[in-house]
Amino acid sequence: MKKNNVRDVALEALLQVEKNQAYSNLLLNAFIKKHAVDKKDIPLFTELVYGTLQRRDTLDFFLEPFLKNSKKLEDWVRILLRLSVYQMIYLDRIPERAIFFEAVEIAKKRGHKGTASLVNGVLRSLQREGVPSVEEIEDDIERIAVKTSHPKWLIEKWVKQFGLAETEKTGETNLLPPVQTARVNKMKETSDSLIEKLNEEGFSVEHGDLSEDAVKSVKGNLVHTQAFKEGLFTIQDESSMLVARALGVEENDNILDACAAPGGKSTHIAELLNGTGHVHSLDIHEHKVKLINEQAERLELGNIQTYALDSRKADEQFEKESFDKVLVDAPCSGLGVVRRKPDLKYTKQQADVEKLAKLQYTILETVASLLKKEGRLIYSTCTVDHEENADVVAKFLENHPEFEKDETVASRLPERVKPFIKDGELQILPHYFGTDGFYIAALRKKG
Numbered sequence: 005m006k007k008n009n010v011r012d013v014a015l016e017a018l019l020q021v022e023k024n025q026a027y028s029n030l031l032l033n034a035f036i037k038k039h040a041v042d043k044k045d046i047p048l049f050t051e052l053v054y055g056t057l058q059r060r061d062t063l064d065f066f067l068e069p070f071l072k073n074s075k076k077l078e079d080w081v082r083i084l085l086r087l088s089v090y091q092m093i094y095l096d097r098i099p100e101r102a103i104f105f106e107a108v109e110i111a112k113k114r115g116h117k118g119t120a121s122l123v124n125g126v127l128r129s130l131q132r133e134g135v136p137s138v139e140e141i142e143d144d145i146e147r148i149a150v151k152t153s154h155p156k157w158l159i160e161k162w163v164k165q166f167g168l169a170e171t172e173k174t175g176e177t178n179l180l181p182p183v184q185t186a187r188v189n190k191m192k193e194t195s196d197s198l199i200e201k202l203n204e205e206g207f208s209v210e211h212g213d214l215s216e217d218a219v220k221s222v223k224g225n226l227v228h229t230q231a232f233k234e235g236l237f238t239i240q241d242e243s244s245m246l247v248a249r250a251l252g253v254e255e256n257d258n259i260l261d262a263c264a265a266p267g268g269k270s271t272h273i274a275e276l277l278n279g280t281g282h283v284h285s286l287d288i289h290e291h292k293v294k295l296i297n298e299q300a301e302r303l304e305l306g307n308i309q310t311y312a313l314d315s316r317k318a319d320e321q322f323e324k325e326s327f328d329k330v331l332v333d334a335p336c337s338g339l340g341v342v343r344r345k346p347d348l349k350y351t352k353q354q355a356d357v358e359k360l361a362k363l364q365y366t367i368l369e370t371v372a373s374l375l376k377k378e379g380r381l382i383y384s385t386c387t388v389d390h391e392e393n394a395d396v397v398a399k400f401l402e403n404h405p406e407f408e409k410d411e412t413v414a415s416r417l418p419e420r421v422k423p424f425i426k427d428g429e430l431q432i433l434p435h436y437f438g439t440d441g442f443y444i445a446a447l448r449k450k451g
């Protein structure tokens with residue numbers, strides 16, 4: 005496939021994300037297959053789609069002075085300009101004449117001569133005059149929003165919750181490509197031996213930085229390995245690996261995972277149970293429950309039982325006080341995983357956060373009754389927002405005096421996260437460890 009085709013396919017992919025027809029992370033693979041993107045072009049294709057999407061608002065800021073006199077642009081033209089400016093500013097290995105030439109070719113093919121000359125004119129003026137400086141934006145919120153390409157409402161909210169400096173760092177970290185990490189299936193393998201096997205398969209793999217269960221890929225997608233097929237590991241972010249550890253799984257525990265698909269944490273819990281006990285894994289979506297079963301099968305874990313069930317009705321299915329431990333890894337806005345799903349930062353709204361907080365609270369309240377006295381409950385999300393995290397837990401504790409914070413959680417988590425644990429709660433921001441943003445609260449039902 006010629007490079008200009010890669011750009012045209014990237015443009016098409018971005019157009020679909022823009023029209024809200026697809027999530028970027030799901031769309032990429034589908035596009036690679038559908039348009040038969042050559043293996044050697046996949047890194048460039050991925051970079052173009054993710055990079056242009058991640059930096060959308062910054063690119064629009066750069067383009068704005070050069071579009072002042074243009075009529076409203078068609079979506080594809082604006083995306084083509086963003087895609088081209090992204091390459092000019094952020095990718096130094098592509099010569100500018102190649103970027104101009106290919107942009108004009110695409111414009112001719114998709115539009116007409118006039119569009120091609122507009123694209124050419126805008127890019128040449130931008131090259132000649134240079135882009136405006138983001139640092140000169142006076143208002144701090146506006147500057148961080150434009151510089152890190154996040155909506156203003158979100159930056160404003162994070163600044164209130166975490167302060168200016170932390171918000172800026174979070175925003176900047178959200179622009180970086182994520183590292184791929186994997187959790188060793190300790191039922192079958194040790195980290196050292198897994199690293200050796202993966203390196204023998206031609207990958208470059210090291211120990212993780214945070215979790216004792218993690219290895220990280222320096223280069224290459226670990227899904228395409230024999231070791232993956234053999235169930236020796238699961239792809240999982242390191243912060244997410246802390247959840248099952250926080251639960252403090254013990255032999256023969258009967259554990260409820262109330263929001264379990266695709267099974268990342270259920271399978272981790274099952275591995276820590278080491279063939280004993282039971283994990284009961286619920287998810288509201290039947291098709292997602294299948295994913296848990298597939299993973300359990302691949303990892304050869306026999307102690308997971310799955311249910312397609314709304315956990316707000318879990319008290320109709322299970323006896324009160326029947327579980328030793330309960331995990332609520334709640335549906336959330338996902339604002340901790342923006343590196344992997346950049347479209348989330350543009351599509352999520354404050355109204356979504358409020359709706360989710362209500363759902364999270366109801367799930368938590370329902371399944372809490374199923375926990376045995378002196379049992380442990382972990383509430384976790386992959387978001388960085390007090391409203392979905394600490395506020396949900398605070399409201400729950402206020403209405404449920406039979407629960408208290410479990411401060412022993414620190415003893416089950418790695419040294420490096422300890423400074424961030426406050427009163428049984430851990431909020432990880434992406435720049436702390438280069439992981440996803442994550443929240444974990446540990447609660448205990450009184451005796």
Ligand SMILES: C[S@@+](CC[C@H](N)C(=O)[O-])C[C@H]1O[C@@H](n2cnc3c(N)ncnc32)[C@H](O)[C@@H]1O
Nearest residue numbers: 263264265266267268269287288314315333335
């Ligand atoms: C954050 S994801 C869980 C990730 C999972 N714990 C893992 O580690 O792979 C939240 C899940 O909750 C499910 N969900 C949403 N509402 C639910 C409900 N009312 N009852 C049960 N599951 C629900 C979603 O389908 C989604 O799979």
